[in-house]
Amino acid sequence: MLGAVVVGIGTAGWVRIRDMLAPLLGSPAAELNVRGFISRRSLDPQQGVSQISVEEAVGREDIDVAFVCTENALHEDNVRTFLQAGKHVCVEYPMTMNYKAAVELWDLAQKKGVILHEEHIELLTEDYKELKKEVEGKILQDGTLHFTGGALKPGFGFPAFSGIARLTWLVELFGELSVSVATMEEDSGNNCSKMTATLLTSDNRPLTWIEERGPGLPRAKNINFHFDCCTLTQIPPAPRGSVGLFMQDLIHFSAKLVGQVSAEELQRERTRVLHCLQLAERIRELCSSEMSP
Numbered sequence: 071m072l073g074a075v076v077v078g079i080g081t082a083g084w085v086r087i088r089d090m091l092a093p094l095l096g097s098p099a100a101e102l103n104v105r106g107f108i109s110r111r112s113l114d115p116q117q118g119v120s121q122i123s124v125e126e127a128v129g130r131e132d133i134d135v136a137f138v139c140t141e142n143a144l145h146e147d148n149v150r151t152f153l154q155a156g157k158h159v160c161v162e163y164p165m166t167m168n169y170k171a172a173v174e175l176w177d178l179a180q181k182k183g184v185i186l187h188e189e190h191i192e193l194l195t196e197d198y199k200e201l202k203k204e205v206e207g208k209i210l211q212d213g214t215l216h217f218t219g220g221a222l223k224p225g226f227g228f229p230a231f232s233g234i235a236r237l238t239w240l241v242e243l244f245g246e247l248s249v250s251v252a253t254m255e256e257d258s259g260n261n262c263s264k265m266t267a268t269l270l271t272s273d274n275r276p277l278t279w280i281e282e283r284g285p286g287l288p289r290a291k292n293i294n295f296h297f298d299c300c301t302l303t304q305i306p307p308a309p310r311g312s313v314g315l316f317m318q319d320l321i322h323f324s325a326k327l328v329g330q331v332s333a334e335e336l337q338r339e340r341t342r343v344l345h346c347l348q349l350a351e352r353i354r355e356l357c358s359s360e361m362s363p
Contacts, residue, residue, distance in 0.1 A: 072158075072327060075127040076107040077148050078140035079116055082162055083107065085316045086137045087117050094317060098324035105133055128155040135327065138162065141225035142232060146171050149186070153178045158185040160323045163238075164231045165343065169351045176340055185336075187323045188343050191315035192235040193242060196308035204306055205243050205295065210271060213295035215240060216280040218287045221261040228357075229254075229265040230350035233281040236291070237346050240279060244271050249349055252356035261285055267353045 074090060076083045087107060093099035106122035107113075113121050127133050128151065136152040138145055138161040146166040152159050153175060165188045166172045179186035192198060217236050226232040230252075241247055252267040262284035269277040295302040311318070325331050 071103045072101055072134040073105040073130070073132040074102050074135040074137060075105060075122065075133050076119075076137045076139060077124075077127075077152075078138065078144075079107050079109045079111075079113065080139060082316070083137070083139035084116065085314075086139060086320070087119055089314070089317045089320050091117060091119075094313060094321060097321045098328050098330060099317070099320045101324055101328055102135065102320070105130070124151065128152065128157070134158060135160070141223075142227045143167065143225040146175070149175055150178065153182055153184060153186065156182050156184060158187075158327055160187045160189060160319075162189050164188075164227070164234045164347065164350070166347065167227050167231050169344065169348045172344055172347045176344070185323070185326045187326060187339075189316075189319050189323075190235060190238055191319050192239065194311075194315050194318045196311050197305045198239065200306035200308040201293075201302075202243060204302060205297075208297040208299060210244055210275045210277075211296045211298060212276045212278075213244075214278040214280070214293065216278075216282065216292040217290070218282045218292075219289045220287055221283055221285050228350075228354045229263060229281040229283065230267070230353040230357075231347075233265075234346055234350055236279060236281065237349060238342070240269065240277055241342060241346055241349075244275075244277065246272055246345060247277065247349060249352045249356065250276075252353040254357035257284075265353070265357065267356075269349070 076086045087104055090102050090104040104119055106127060107116055107119055108124055108127060109121060135158045138148045138159060140148060142164060145161050149159050149161050149165065165175065176186060215236055217233060222232055247269040250268045250270055255264045265281045267279045269279060291305060293302060293305060
């Protein structure tokens with residue numbers, strides 16, 4: 071058994087505890103045993119699991135794994151703390167708010183001989199899997215992915231990072247991308263923002279990614295992908311999967327911990343995560359230069 075600690079006890083942290091307490095039988099997730107949670111608040115036991123300090127978690131030999139479920143701005147420091155202590159880490163996306171720090175963390179994990187895993191449950195949804203099937207084999211001419219959602223709370227970072235799940239969709243669907251143009255519109259008085267980035271595929275096909283946030287905006291992804299043979303304007307409907315998204319991610323992470331994921335697959339994931347963070351950083355740079363006087 072591998073002992074685990076959950077850092078941050080919001081919705082994701084609570085679900086992580088729940089899933090470890092009742093893992094899918096016969097899956098690698100059954101190898102995990104949650105031994106405590108960490109929070110900046112002083113809390114009563116959660117689902118029967120007691121609160122412990124960072125210092126205790128780092129020092130305990132029966133804790134092998136940390137799940138980092140804090141606000142985005144705190145991810146990097148928490149990940150680094152547990153990697154330095156030789157613990158495996160699963161972190162909610164985005165791993166960091168800058169590319170250089172992410173490279174340093176991957177190198178630290180390699181040096182310590184532990185697994186670093188960035189959660190991307192949006193790649194596990196049934197509608198994404200259906201969309202990937204629809205896209206497969208088709209030649210893109212141009213496309214748009216327009217995400218809308220409510221206003222973000224402080225600590226979630228620049229939209230290219232807080233919305234990196236959408237960027238990850240585009241990379242997984244269409245391969246390595248580059249950034250040509252990026253702009254940012256903000257209305258701080260109304261807590262509204264709209265980031266627009268023009269991305270290019272390896273054969274110079276344009277993809278527009280829009281990340282729009284504001285009070286009352288519905289959480290939705292709108293697509294318009296124009297291919298050589300057809301146009302996709304809706305994400306294909308799909309029935310809900312029988313296994314929850316966080317449980318699927320827990321199983322995938324656990325499979326890495328017990329050596330069931332190949333070195334090639336681990337490297338592929340690392341390459342994709344770092345590529346997306348590098349794109350997000352480039353988008354932020356272009357938006358900042360555009361907004362500078």
